[in-house]
Amino acid sequence: MRLTAVAAAAALVAVAAPVANASKPPPGCAATGVPGGEWRSYGGDYSNSRTQFHEKVISEADVPTLSPAWTFSTKSVGAEGDFTGTPVIADGCMYVASTRGWVFAVNADSGRLVWKRKLPYGGEVNSSVGVATRTLRTKKASGHRSKPRRAGTVYVAVSRTEKFANCPKGVLCTGPYIAAFDQATGKLVFSSAPIDRQVGADVYGSPVIFDGVLMQGVSGGAAELGDASDRYAFQGSMNFVDANTGRMLKKTWTIHPPKHPNDNYAGAGIWSTPAVDTKGKVAFVGAGNPFKQQAEAAHTNSILKFDVNRRSRRFGQIIGSYKGNVDTYFPQESKLPCVPIPGNPPPYYPQGLGSCAQIDMDFGAAPNLFRDAHGRLLVGDGQKSGVYHVVDAKTMKPVWSQIVGPPSSIGGIVGSTANDGQNVYGPITVPGYIWSVSAARGSYRWAGPIGDGVHWGPPVTLANGVVYSVDFSGFLDAFDARNGALLLKRPLAYGSGGPESLSWAGVSVARNTVYAAVGVLGLANGFVVAYRPGSVPDVASDGVRTVEGALGGSGGGGGGGGGQPAPIGPSVVAGPGAASTSYATPVVATQQGGKLSFLNLDTVQHDVNSTQNGKDGRPIFHSKLTGLGETSPVEGVDHVPPGTYEFFCSVHPGMRGQLVVR
Numbered sequence: 001m002r003l004t005a006v007a008a009a010a011a012l013v014a015v016a017a018p019v020a021n022a023s024k025p026p027p028g029c030a031a032t033g034v035p036g037g038e039w040r041s042y043g044g045d046y047s048n049s050r051t052q053f054h055e056k057v058i059s060e061a062d063v064p065t066l067s068p069a070w071t072f073s074t075k076s077v078g079a080e081g082d083f084t085g086t087p088v089i090a091d092g093c094m095y096v097a098s099t100r101g102w103v104f105a106v107n108a109d110s111g112r113l114v115w116k117r118k119l120p121y122g123g124e125v126n127s128s129v130g131v132a133t134r135t136l137r138t139k140k141a142s143g144h145r146s147k148p149r150r151a152g153t154v155y156v157a158v159s160r161t162e163k164f165a166n167c168p169k170g171v172l173c174t175g176p177y178i179a180a181f182d183q184a185t186g187k188l189v190f191s192s193a194p195i196d197r198q199v200g201a202d203v204y205g206s207p208v209i210f211d212g213v214l215m216q217g218v219s220g221g222a223a224e225l226g227d228a229s230d231r232y233a234f235q236g237s238m239n240f241v242d243a244n245t246g247r248m249l250k251k252t253w254t255i256h257p258p259k260h261p262n263d264n265y266a267g268a269g270i271w272s273t274p275a276v277d278t279k280g281k282v283a284f285v286g287a288g289n290p291f292k293q294q295a296e297a298a299h300t301n302s303i304l305k306f307d308v309n310r311r312s313r314r315f316g317q318i319i320g321s322y323k324g325n326v327d328t329y330f331p332q333e334s335k336l337p338c339v340p341i342p343g344n345p346p347p348y349y350p351q352g353l354g355s356c357a358q359i360d361m362d363f364g365a366a367p368n369l370f371r372d373a374h375g376r377l378l379v380g381d382g383q384k385s386g387v388y389h390v391v392d393a394k395t396m397k398p399v400w401s402q403i404v405g406p407p408s409s410i411g412g413i414v415g416s417t418a419n420d421g422q423n424v425y426g427p428i429t430v431p432g433y434i435w436s437v438s439a440a441r442g443s444y445r446w447a448g449p450i451g452d453g454v455h456w457g458p459p460v461t462l463a464n465g466v467v468y469s470v471d472f473s474g475f476l477d478a479f480d481a482r483n484g485a486l487l488l489k490r491p492l493a494y495g496s497g498g499p500e501s502l503s504w505a506g507v508s509v510a511r512n513t514v515y516a517a518v519g520v521l522g523l524a525n526g527f528v529v530a531y532r533p534g535s536v537p538d539v540a541s542d543g544v545r546t547v548e549g550a551l552g553g554s555g556g557g558g559g560g561g562g563g564q565p566a567p568i569g570p571s572v573v574a575g576p577g578a579a580s581t582s583y584a585t586p587v588v589a590t591q592q593g594g595k596l597s598f599l600n601l602d603t604v605q606h607d608v609n610s611t612q613n614g615k616d617g618r619p620i621f622h623s624k625l626t627g628l629g630e631t632s633p634v635e636g637v638d639h640v641p642p643g644t645y646e647f648f649c650s651v652h653p654g655m656r657g658q659l660v661v662r
Contacts, residue, residue, distance in 0.1 A: 005280055007279070023234060024090070025093070026093060026105070026184035026595045027114070027184060028093075028108050029091060029092030029093035029107055030092035030108050030109035030511075031092055031108070032091055034511055034512075035056070035057070035092060035512060036052075036054055036055055036056075036057065036091050036509075036512035037053065037055065037511070038090050039052065039088060039089040039090075039508035039510040040088060040089070040132075040246055041088065041208060041214040042127065042205075042208075043132075043206075043273055043366055043368075044461075045369060046208070046275065046277075046369075047275055047276075047369035047370065048122065048273060048366045048367060048368050048369065048416065049369075049418065049419055049420065050366075050368075050416060050417065050459060050461050051420045051463065052458065052461070052464070052509040055509050055510075055512065057464075057512040057533070058512060058514065058533055059465060059466070060480050061257045063478045063487040063532040064488055066476075066478070066488060066514060066532065066533055068205070068494075069513065069527050069530045069531065069532045070111030071111065071529050073525055073526065073527035074102060074525055074526050075309065079098065079104070079153070079210075080098065080102065080522070080524050080525065081100025081101065081102055081519075081523075081524070081526055082518060082519030082526060082627075083096050083517040083518060083519040083526040084126050084127070084505050084517070084519040084520065085125070085126070085206060085506060085517065086206075086506030086507065086508050087128045087507055087508045088130070088508070089511060090131040090183075091152065092107070092109075092529065093105045093107060093108050093114055094108045095104040095129045095131055095514060096128075096129065096517065097156050098124075098521075098526055099124045099125060099126065099519060099521050099522075100296075100524075100625070101118060101119040101123055101125065102118055103117045103118075103154065103156055103157070103181060103186070104116050105154070105186060109513075112298075114186075115185065116310070117181055119179055120179060120191045121160065121177070122160060123159055123160030123176070124605070125156055125157070125158055126521065127203065127204055127205060127206040127207075128206040129154050129155060129207070130206060130208060130209050130214070131152065131153070131154055131155070133150040133151060133152055133230045134150070134151055134180070134212075135148050135149070135150055135244055136148065136149045136244075143590060151184075152184060153181065153182065154180065154182075154183050155179075155180050155207045155209060155214055155243070155574070156180070156205045156207070157205070157207045157216050157601075158177050158179055158203040160177065160419035170255070170523075174197070175194030175196050175198075176201055176203045176218060177191060177193065177194050177195060178191075178195065178241055179191045180246065184274050189457065190246035190377075190501050192241060192247075193533070194239065194264035195239045195250070196237060197224065198220065198230075198235070198258055199222075199223060199298060199653070200221070200222035200223025200224070200230050200234055200584050200653065201220055201222070201223065202218050202219055202220065202221050202222050203216060203219060203270050203275075204219050204221065204269055205217045205219070205270060205272045205285070208274050208276060210276050210283070211281070211310060212242065212306060212310070213240050213242065213243060213249065213308060213310060214240070214243045215238065215239070215240060215241075215276075215308070216238075216241065217237070217238050217269070217270025217272070218238070218239065218269065218270060219236065219271045220267070220269040221290065222651060223271075224267070224291055226652065226653040227653060228470055229286060230653065231268050231291045231455050232292055233258055233266060234258070234266055234269070235253050235254065235256065235258050235266060235268070236253070236254040236268040236270050236288060237251055237254060237270070238251075238252045238270055238274075238285065238304070238306060240308075240316045249316065251312075252267035252316050252317060252318060254269075254270065254299045254300075254318075255285050255298075255299060255300070263538055263658065264295045265292070265297040266289045266290065266291040267289055267290040268288055268289075268290065268297060268300045268302075269288040269362075270285055270286070270304075271286070271288055271289070271418075272286050272363045272364055272366040272367070272403055272416065273285070273287055274306075274366075274367075275366065275367045275369045275379070277369060280377070281312075282306065282307060282319070282393070283305070283306045283308045284304065284379045284381075285298060285303070285367060286302070286304070286362065286364065286366075286367060286368045286381050287301065287302045287303075287304055287363060288300065288360075288362035288363070288364065289327050289361055289362050290327060296327065297323055298321065298323075298613065300326075301324050301327065301361045303321065303322040303367060303389065303391060304318050304320075305393075306319065313486075318558075321656065322379075322391045322396045322397075324361065324363060324381075324383045324387070324389055325361050325383060325387055327361050333575075334650060340359065348435045349431055354661055360384060361383060361407065362383070363383050364383075364457075365383075365413050365414060365415060365416040365417055366381075366416040366417075366459070368417060369393070370419050370421045370439060372399075376392065376393075376394075377392075377393040378392065378393060379392075379393050379396075380417070380424060381417075382392050382404075382413030382414075383413060384407060384408065384411060384412055385403075385407045385426065386404060386405040386406050386411065386412025386413060387402065387413075388404055388417065388424060388426065388442065389401045390439075400441055400445075401442065402442035402444075404426065404435045404437060405430075405435065408429060410429050411428060411430045413427065413428065413470070414427075414550065415427040415429075415457050416423065416460070417459070417460065418462035418467065419439060420462055421439060422436050422438075422446060423436050423437065423438055423439055424436065424438075424439050424442075425460050425481065427450075427458060429457075432449070432450045432471070433447050433448060433449045433450055434448045434460060434479055434484065435448075435484075436467075436484065440458045442568070445484075446483050447484060447496055448467075448484035448486060450471050450473075450477055457504040458470050458471065458472075458503065458505065458506060458507075461506070461507045461508065462481060465481045466479070466481060467479040467480075468509065468516075469507060469603040469626060470506070470516050470518070471502075472502045472503070472504060473504070474492050474493065474509070475490060475491055476488065476514075476529070492518055502520055502603070503516075503517070503518040503519060503520060504519075505519045506516035512532065513530050513531065514530070514532075515528055515529075516529050516532075516563075520603040520628070521603060521604040522603070522605050522627040523627055523628055524630055570588050570589065570590045571585070571596070571597045571598065571599050572588050572598045572599070572608050572657060572659075573601065574598075574601060574602050574649075574655070575601050575602065576601060576602055578601075578602045578605070578606060578652070578655060579602065579604060579606075579652045579654075579655070582655045582657070583649075584601075586656070587657065587658045589659075589660040590637060590660075590661055592641065593638050594637065594638065595633065596634040596637040597632065597633055598626055598633075598634050599626075599630075600627060600628060600631075601628070604628075604652075605625045606626060606649045606655065607622065607625045607632075607649055607650055607651065608623040608647050608649070608657075609622045609623075609647060609648055609650050610646070610659075611648060612645060612646070614636075619636070620645075621634055621636035621637045622634065622636060623635065625651065637659070640659075642661050643661055644661075645660075645661070646659075647659055
């Protein structure tokens with residue numbers, strides 16, 4: 001049975017609608033209108049197809065010749081942070097944002113920096129940016145309104161769990177927010193108020209802009225790994241923000257507002273990126289697990305359907321849902337020696353529940369929209385149960401489902417799938433492989449091993465018969481979409497000037513180029529490598545950016561900023577998996593007036609903060625957020641009198657320790 005992809009039509013809408021000026025690229029960007037298409041959002045189009053329908057040059061035969069044409073790194077341009085989203089390619093530029101709060105516009109053909117901007121109130125970006133247009137309305141001197149003008153805009157969803165020192169008076173600088181930048185100049189357009197003020201609120205999905213509305217889910221991963229009081233109170237939500245002003249239009253809780261009512265239900269965070277039916281003006285996204293064991297609410301572990309018609313009385317409301325596989329928890333499973341997940345020693349994630357149990361069954365991957373042979377619109381989404389579900393978009397009733405891998409609290413399907421309307425392609429976390437099933441009935445087609453043991457969260461991308469992904473071992477992988485045969489397994493460091501580095505970021509294909517991002521949330525230096533067939537890297541050329549500090553020095557930590565200073569005095573240490581197991585040094589002692597350092601050996605950023613505040617309202621001792629392989633001084637310890645003091649991580653509040661000053 002042959003299917004027709006709604007993604008193809010939606011891709012045309014996604015390409016056409018957000019363009020500021022298709023005939024003239026922003027200054028410094030490459031020419032527009034070239035072959036190979038664009039990639040304007042995390043999913044590539046409104047259907048989240050993660051498929052480049054316009055790629056006709058790079059075929060299966062060309063893939064083995066892919067070589068770096070250029071490499072862009074954050075440190076090479078005086079910034080920092082790595083990338084965990086999919087590079088966005090629009091209007092001749094690549095737009096990316098780092099986990100340490102920098103936003104970049106880069107020439108998509110040469111890799112040269114066009115502009116960079118620091119986020120206004122700090123925070124980290126865990127996802128892709130969104131590129132669309134906003135409407136400008138100005139008044140003439142006569143007082144009459146001029147004709148509306150449209151301007152290209154880069155939208156960024158920012159996670160922020162700590163209050164920053166530069167927080168303006170009267171501004172609540174905690175909680176995730178939305179920042180918008182002019183696409184041509186990088187000038188800040190607006191910075192919204194926090195879209196969520198709950199303890200542990202964060203954002204991992206990418207923003208989607210449709211009909212002047214920005215959609216952004218709130219996940220609550222920091223709350224899930226925090227204290228029980230925070231975890232059991234947290235509620236997920238979908239937020240609808242005016243794309244012109246940053247004003248909140250509607251906030252819809254997936255269960256109910258926090259503590260209203262104060263019942264047994266919590267969780268249902270939204271981790272992924274919505275797919276939009278532009279004709280029907282409805283959006284679909286997955287919701288996460290309950291934060292209380294076996295306290296399933298109506299919308300936990302579900303695919304949700306939202307009305308996104310601004311002129312509808314139901315705008316922003318949940319108007320349908322489909323329940324996937326539910327959590328089942330057995331206490332004895334918390335002690336099972338499951339898989340030795342890298343960076344996640346016992347008692348395993350999350351909170352010692354065991355990674356083999358049927359718990360934490362989020363819909364964490366972004367959904368796909370496609371049509372069957374009769375034109376019926378379908379929604380497909382992968383779940384951490386290892387099952388890919390397909391439902392009728394109108395009724396939200398099941399059409400088919402297929403198990404493609406084992407369940408786990410860090411898998412089975414976390415990375416987003418690609419769907420061209422004929423077949424579905426996706427990753428399985430443990431033991432780490434790519435799979436494909438028929439989009440018609442879910443029948444198996446093939447499975448291709450990656451060999452990294454745990455393919456954490458990288459999505460897959462489809463273009464011209466080739467399936468691409470980066471993997472947790474630091475490779476760019478490519479598979480033949482027909483049979484799963486491995487076509488390429490190239491180290492991201494090879495020929496790119498970059499460090500050897502694991503990654504769970506994404507790949508985009510546009511302009512007859514493969515763009516692979518590198519990051520795991522905790523690296524000080526992230527990079528994007530652009531690959532083309534037969535390209536020969538020229539290290540002396542301006543077109544190839546060498547990652548600063550990656551080729552020499554010590555303590556690089558897999559690209560975590562080589563040449564890091566040695567710890568000064570006693571050290572607080574965060575080991576692999578610290579987010580779930582706490583600090584490796586729960587008690588640290590120092591002399592009065594002495595120094596203290598913080599060393600992070602985890603793949604995500606952590607810090608050290610006293611639970612006791614000084615007269616200025618800040619912790620009496622604290623460090624900055626510190627990435628993999630980095631060492632930072634803990635400021636203020638030399639002024640602390642003798643005694644015992646508690647400290648914690650601002651990003652993962654469940655991490656606790658004690659400092660003893662003698």
